[in-house]
Amino acid sequence: MDIIIKRFTDFDIQELYQLLQLRTEVFVVEQDCVYQDMDGKDDKAIHILGYINDQLASYTRIFKPGDYFDQSSIGRVVVSPLYRGKSYGKEIMKASIAFIKAENYPSVKISAQCYLDKFYTDLGFIATGEKYLEDGIPHQAMLMEL
Template sequence: MKTTVKSFLELPTQELYAALQLRSEVFVVEQDCVYQDLDGKDQKAIHILGYEKDQLVAYTRIFKPGDYFEQFSIGRVVVSPQHRGKFYGQEIMKASLAFAKAENYPIVKISAQCYLNKFYTDLGFILTGEKYLEDGIPHQAMIMEF
């Protein structure tokens, strides 16, 4: 998988559409969760896109400190259902974490779906705070310090 990093304004229409389509396929349809994915935050985000050939197969959006959380944060972590089992989730997260390291952000915060706690702890994240519901799905705040 090849990853690219782009600001919102650097995203061509086709790439933006592919990212929004993938997010909707997983977060709205697969997870059967009615929520407002287009939340007005994409414009501030940095978008990490993972491609297999010309097809978007993984994605995250990241925020610099203060744009979402007080710390640098990663969200909307998604892998295409057709491409799971290829470790693309780990790859897209490692690319996102590499961006944080390169920009000298010492702490990364995520709001993780609880069923993925092992995935994130295996990457080095630590559970913080209480579990909570976000859009009807159990979540847990997690952090990583470099």
Template sequence: MEIRIKSFEELSIKELYALLQLRSEVFVVEQDCVYQDVDGKDQKAMHVLGYDDEELAAYTRLFKAGDYFDAASIGRVVVSPKHRRKDYGKEIMKASMEFAFDKQKDKNTIAFAKVEPLIKISAQVYLKKFYEDLGFKETGKRYLEDGIPHMEMMANR
């Protein structure tokens, strides 16, 4: 899988359409969850796109500390149904985590954290093991988000 990381402004119209289509296909249709996916936060995010032969196969969006949570965060983690079982979920998350951690230790960016670099996520509960395998730990807060059980998880380098 080829990974591309872009700001909102760097996305082409074709890329933006593909990522919104994938998010809608999985989060709205497959998970049968009516919610406002286009939430006005994409403009602040970095977008991690995973391509399999020029087709968008996996995606995440990243926020620096303070833009979504108090720590850097990764969200909208999604793998296309026809590209599952290829470990693309882990691959896109590892690339996302590496980028987020690297940005936090770069003193020349506004994302620099003065404490140990952290990543906070709002994870669907059924994916707990997936995220634990990537180094995330549940912080104890569980809640419903758009009718789906979620939990707060954190990872550090």
């Protein structure tokens, strides 16, 4: 998988369309969750994109400390249904964590869907606090010290 790192202003129209299409396909349609994916935060984020043969296969967005949580954070973690089962989710998360480490941020916090607990704990995240509903889906805060 080819990893590309971009700021919001670096996207061309086609790349941005593919990114928003993937997020909508999974977070709105597949998960049957009506919510505003385009939340006005993409312009602050660093975008980590994973491509297979020029097709967007996986994605995350990263915020520096203070932009979303007190810690740096990773969100909108998604793998295209066409590319699941090939460890691209772990690969995009490892690339995202590596970016955060390179920025010398001391920790990373995520708001994780509870059914993905093992996925995130295998990467080194630890659940913190109570579980909660976010957009009707059970979530938990998770933290990784770097």
